[in-house]
Amino acid sequence: MSEAFRGLVRKEFIQVFRDRNMLRIVFAVPIIQLLLFGYVVKLEVKNIRTDVYDFDQTRLSREFVNSTSAGGYFLPTPAETPLLNLESSFQRGSRDMALIIPDGFGKELESRGNITIGLVADGSDANMTAIGTGYMTRMAQKYARDVVGMRMPLNVKYNVLYNPEAESVYFMVPGIVATLLTMVTMMLTAMAIVRERESGTLEQLLVTPISPYTLLAGKVFPFAILGLFEISLALVVGVLWFDIPFVGSPLLLFALSALYLLTTLGMGLFFSTVTSTQQQAMFFAWFFSVFAILTSGFFTPIFNMPQWLQYVTYINPMRFFMNIVRGIMMKGAGLMELLPDIYTLVIFGLVVFTFSAVRFSKRAS
Amino acid sequence: MSLVSVESLSKSYREIRAVDDFSFAVDQGEIYALVGPDGAGKTTIIRTLCGLINPDSGVAMIDGLDCQRKFESIKPILGYMPQVFSLYPDLTVTENLTFYGGIYGVVGEDYRTRVEYLYRFSNLKPFADRRAQALSGGMKQKLALSCALMHQPRILILDEPTTGVDPLSRRQFWEILLELKKQGVTIIVSTPYMDEVARSDRACFVFKGKKLAEGTPAALPGLFEGSLYFCDCRPTVQTLEALNQVSNVQARRFGGGIHVYLRKDVTLPDIATELTRAGFDTGGFRPIRPDLEDCFIQLMEES
Structure with a gap:
């Protein structure tokens, strides 16, 4: 047998x-x-092509834009299309996100006022949108904390186990x-x-x-x-x-x-x-x-x-x-x-x- | 007692009766041929004997054992070669033989002597390293036979082993079968060829699942009823039609001429006037002895 x-x-x-x-x-x-x-x-998102509409044009606004390129997550470039037309670069597929910094960003930041910045994302890539907007939020908070010393009332200290770089x-x-x-x-x-x-x-x-x-x-x-x-x-x-x-x-x-x-x-x-x-x-x-x-x-x-x-x-x-x-x-x-x-x-x-x-x-x- | 016996075997597929109340028996050491056209039921009978089909009714027995219920005990003494080539085409001749050696537990020295023996009669040794798919039809069949003989079976069941094989290879194949018979192997073989029936010990005519006749190749033509003439005229459709119009006559194209069957108790002079009227010269009719094929055709038409 x-x-x-x-x-x-x-x-x-x-x-x-x-x-x-x-x-x-x-x-x-x-x-x-x-x-x-x-x-x-690649489930992690890198090189998000970002149009920057900087209506502030101060040292701080430029510094913030530069800081977003750290880590390779965003590729910020000054926008070439007018703001009202920003969708056309999404439709062409040449940009993934648009970052809008309002006039007065630097001044408000220095006086620790309330600032809102705008982020427009190409939602046809749901994964990139979800992850990219998260990154941007964290980066803005980090910038505020590190550079200007603004404190968030609640901070999360996180520790990713097993695959920290994701x-x-x-x-x-x-x-x-x-x-x-x-x-x-x-x-x-x-x-x-x-x-x-x-x-x-x-x-x-x-x-x-x-x-x-x-x-x-x-x-x-x-x-x-x-x-x-x-x-x-x-x-x-x-x-x-x-x-x-x-x-x-x-x-x-x-x-x-x-x-x-x-x-x-x-x-x-x-x-x-x-x-x-x-x-x-x-x-x-x-x-x-x-x-x-x-x-x-x-x-x-x-x-x-x-x-x-x-x-x-x-x-x-x-x-x-x-x-x-x-x-x-x-x-x-x-x-x-x-x-x-x-x-x-x-x-x-x-x-x-x-x-x-x-x-x-x-x-x- | 017969080595193989089939009694009242019946098998239907849907409404088609493939085998209908079929019985026969084969003695030890015989070559028994099942002869019939395609679809006659030969393969169904053979597959029932090999335990692959359960009949609707009837029994098939080998060596006193039921082919359906006790088939496990029959396997060691049975060699089976199915109608389609069923070896591994991507394995070489040797690899196929070694594989079946392993399956039948023929190993070591036993295997080597067995393979030498099988090579001797099959003449396949020069092709030992050739893949089975690259062999000719005749060589494939010899390899399949060799594999079926690996375990020295007492009974060999072959389903149309020579269909689609060239005449020379067919003859060689039958020489091997006759050699095996000398060694005492009992062989059941199905075939559509009448010349192979002549080489068997006994044959059985199979048509539409029924047994038409059974006997030795010498005795079978004796079952022919009436008389047979060879008409030396051109076998055109018109000629055949004209002859078939004559009462008590059946005409069939046969090689270069026409075979004319006269019904029992009818002689050539009885129909001479009718023949002349149809435009035939009675001098062109030569009486001949019916052979196996004439006999088979007559039985087939009567059934």
Whole structure:
């Protein structure tokens, strides 16, 4: 029996390494995804192109404008379009914000009077608007405090843990690890089984003395190994190339990834039992992946979602794994902290895998 | 007791009766051919024997074991080659053989001697490192047969192994089957080719899920009723139509001429006047012995 299992695993690896498309999926996809998400997806906002309408033109107003460029968040330039036309530069897409400093800004500031400055933002980029207006508010308050010595009655001293610079890539790489493991193992498993059904080799195997469970193990095991290889690759690139910190225990991450694989391989197995062509299997796996990624908290925090959708996220196993990966990598969470997520994944794994395995072996005998 | 027995097997797909009350038995060491056109039900019978289909009624047994309920115990003595090429096209000849070696638990020294043996009769050794997808049709079938023989099965079930294979490779393939028979392997083979029936020990004519006739290749043509003539005339549509107008006659194009069947108890002189009236010279009709195909066609038309 173990001889049959070894034969199946060896065969599966030969097929993966001989198929160019497979190789692309296994080697190129994780690296490209990392580079794309690492460089392109920036949730932090920098270089906000800002038109400055300075109607004050005093030393203080110029100083304030200069101070906003600190940290690289704003790129203030004197406005070229008249104030009444400021929208046209938004419409052209050449500016993101406009800062309006009223006449008397310097005088009022020196006499510690009440000052209001104006900020107009291009709301078509909601993320930039929300973050940029926040930055500007803080910068104005800081300027008032530092330069003029004006005191706010209530100040917040904050301390951001785990990712003080709010680097997107620190946040993205763990997300990619979870996504890759889900997609690769689920899709490859489903497609590899359906391919055997399409080509008639599965039927040929059913006439041999191999048991459905050996067959199942032999089909699923190679993709578990590939999945763990995928996340290793993603982690190595993340740590060496993007310098992301890895605070927790890599061993724990791999152990819990193996636990999560029970669910993803089970899903792949399930898709293989409800489809008859590789395209169908791919479509199912894609559809599920999109649902899983969107409701996992990868891009948007789950608490931002409407209540009913938050309930839906509980049927998404990736949501719990996402929490585990971020917890271990960024926060150094240990077994005890992650127990609720682990319990959930154990239940998911047992239910999904057992259900699919039974379905598969029923069809196979 | 027969090694393989099928009794009153029936299987329908929707309203189509693929197999209809079908029975046959195969003895140890026989080559038994299931002959019939596409869609006759051969594949359904074979897949039932291989435990892949549950029949609506009837039983299929191999070595005294029920093919549906006790199939696990049959597997070790059974080799099966399906109609479509079902090996891994992206694996080489050797890799396919090694894979099936692993599946059947044939390893180490046993595997090496077995592969040497399989290479000897298949002549595939020079192609050992070639991928299965790059093999010719005939070589593919020989590789598939080799994989099915990996565990030295006592019974071999082949579903149209020579369909789409060139005549030379077909002959070589049958030589291998005859060699296996000498070693005591029982073979059930389906085929649409009459010349292959002649090489089997017994054959069964299958049409529309029913058994038309069964017997040795020598005895089967004897089932032909009436007499058969070869008409040495150009087989045009008009000629065939004119001949079929004559009572008690059925004409069919056959190679370069026409085969003319006369119903039982009808002789050529009986229809001579009618033939002459239709414009045929009775001197152009030569009596011939019906062969397997004539017999099959007649049985098929009567059914």
